[in-house]
Amino acid sequence: MANTPAPLLHVEKLSVGFRNGHSLFQAVNEVSFDVYNGQTLGIVGESGSGKSVTSLALMRLLSDRNSIISSETIQLNGNPISALTDREMRFVRGKQIAMIFQEPMTSLNPVFRCGNQIIEAILAHENIGRKAAKIRVMELFSQVKLPRPDDIFLSYPHQLSGGQKQRVMIAMALSCSPLLLIADEPTTALDVTVQKEILQLLKEIQKNTGMGMIFITHDLGVVADIADQTAVMHHGSIVEYGMVSNVLNNPQHPYTKGLMACRPSSTIRLSRLPVVGDFLENKWPDGNGQMMKELGLHDKDRITRHENMFKETPILKVKNLQTWFPIKHGLFSQVQSHVKAVDDVSFEVYPGETLGLVGESGCGKTTLGRSILRLVEPTSGKVFFEDTDVQTLNKKSLRDYRKEAQIVFQDPYSSLNPGMTIGHAIMEPLQVHGLLPDNRMRKEKVYELLSQVGLEASHFQRYPHEFSGGQRQRICIARALAVQPKLLVCDESVSALDVSVQAQVLNLLNHLKQTYHFTYIFISHDLSVVRYMSDRVMVMKDGKIEELAEADQLYNHPKSAYTQKLIEAIPGKNFTLNK
């Protein structure tokens, strides 16, 4: 960056440590960066890389009881802010540096009206009356393009959608015209189309106000779309820092290379996703060309495989399936109307196929998955599994069906019982279904399963909290595999994981599929992941099937306008892996 003006924010050697008893955990290790007026610094990293802690340390929002922050200099507009007292810092927060957070659902106080929460921020910093503040709020609402500002002003947060809440958060952050906006994963919890709108909005506001922005994200695609400079963080240190185009087109550090390669690409198909470890071990010293050669897949193989697959009889047939939930109101809780979560859906799944199911939140994809397994009772329609009508199964045969069809849930943190060792969690389905003659043999089987999903036999006696997210998802997969199902429904099974871990779990799922000839229904909101995993992809909207086609076909030539919109909204779409 030659010939640049003075930075808006200048950070030099910022370190943050957390005290834990007598030991000290270094969360951020001497990071230095600059943010310029009217520009955006994208900080990328996976969970635990210290990217959020960095921003919280800048705002001094970390509790000083257990954290130690040190820095050589932190200057905002040339003024050192690291030496400010807590009281003085209060006037920097919200006024000069404002912040928006990852979870719009929980970042607004649930018991206050949206309008009042913003007025409060204005009144904390500016000497104006409530009326003037309200007029300002209305202006802000129209600036962040909220529909019906009067209604939103009086609404409570839970009455708004995720995107609307994030817009309210942005309005709040902008309320005192800050010099610098820190956005900590502001779009991670939102649907892709909403994410796209929010990113555009932030860019536009930045253009109008000239504020500097720090954009924290785990998604390189988002960085490619929004940032001017980027800093890649790994284990508390910045491993690569520079202009976005330089870093992404010519990554130097193996971690950056790995992070970029492990995202399913939109242009090429690989037999296995490379993982960060591959690059740290320098597996392909000659660059990406060598990697492609080793992992690349030919379209021809895929086409012949599909031809053979679609000739077989479908393993699962869904006919006019409907799952409606009643809405009750009134004195005697009369049913007033229905939420049509799944509305007249028909499709077939072939043995050995992976059927991808995409859609935005609330489109009914999860309910469909659960209706197929009869975890939710469908209202009408039929589900045939190997020609058995699942609807008519009684309690006992339903249990046998559960052995054939298993599910892996989204959140590996809450789908394992914290009071049960993981060995017993995996062994339980074996006992319930009376598989294998005795517990000794079942234990053997669990050891086998653990090694299949890349865990060790010694993990048998451990509890879920001792494992990372990725490991827990492997445990959930092992538990589903224990009963040797034919059909596996993966409901957003990788959504809660970091990209590098996601790649590992996706590879595991594909590996297991090849070994056991599973059939998958792969539910996700992430279109790149679904495309990588699936043979055919089904797009759902408002409980109905919008489009069902072969994966590449669907991505390259989407027929419905909605599918086009979804694909258009994939972040970093225009940016592809450099060959």
Add this chain to the structure above:
Amino acid sequence: MASFIIKRFFYGFMVVVGVITLVFLLFTILPGDPARMMLGQRADQQAVDAIHKELGLDKPLVIQYFNHLNNLSFLSVHSTNEKKVTYLTKESEYVHAKRLVSFGETSLILKVPFFGKSYISKREVSVILAGAFPNTFLLATLSILVAMIIGITVGSVTAVINAAWFNRIVLVFTAFGMALPSFFAAIIMAWIFAFLLSDYTGLNMFGSLYEVDDYGNGEVLQLKNLILPVITLGIRPLAVITELTRTSLIEVFSQDYIRTARAKGLSGFRVVVVHALRNALNPVITSVSSWYASSLAGAVFIEYIFDWKGIGVVIVEALENYDLPVVMGSVLLIAIILIIINIFVDIVYGLLDPRVSVT
């Protein structure tokens, strides 16, 4: 909201009918005879029979039950024919009775619910309850208010400080307060503050709200007699509220919206009192309501030890004497109080947290 309240009152009414029936059945099935209790074990059969007849206990159970309901209802059926009387209570015994329609000898009457008369003192149950309930109401309300104000304040302060040593000190006190049996606490409080230190405090060991003074002025309001029972009754709720406020606030402090509030640049005081406390109060309200309800139902030990003439004392005495109408009246009153408090608490939940839909 209106539909919610109507629904709740309807359910509440059904509960009251259930309570009436259950209490009635319990006291007719249980062994024991009110007449014997009134006359003593050596009374002759004639006297016992006379009392049975007077109280209507010689009638079949169904008639007794019907009469019971007839008395408690605002609308009741009544016959003027003394000979074939199946309605045991005389019309003249009802208060503010108004005849609506008559069919020959039978008439429909609108009246204030009639709880009957005490078997022992012959006073009307409603009069007995009306005399005792204000005392209990005052005692319970004041003690829960004191416990709430002090408990929420102390709980908030400890949550904000949240230092290990300080938490431990508070925990010792709250554990002690929770574990302290109320009869023991009452005696200790009375002994320390009204006996050992009575010269300084000027408090009495026992006494009710109105006392006959020594100079022949009739009944005199004795507000100072409230102090010890209020504090004693408040000790346990105070401990519970302090602990609940503390843990609930600490939990809320880790929420994202608290971080947002701080990132806005609000003062620490505003973050705690405005943003955190309101979100933390739900479990506190739940416990306050149950404590309040149970002390309104009569804090028997405390009323007994301080000789505070409240519902608790009335119930104990009525149970001792097998005074069926008083027991039934008290139980009914308590049931109604609990129902009203529950409805009220549900409304408060809705006011505190807009996500709780009161529909």
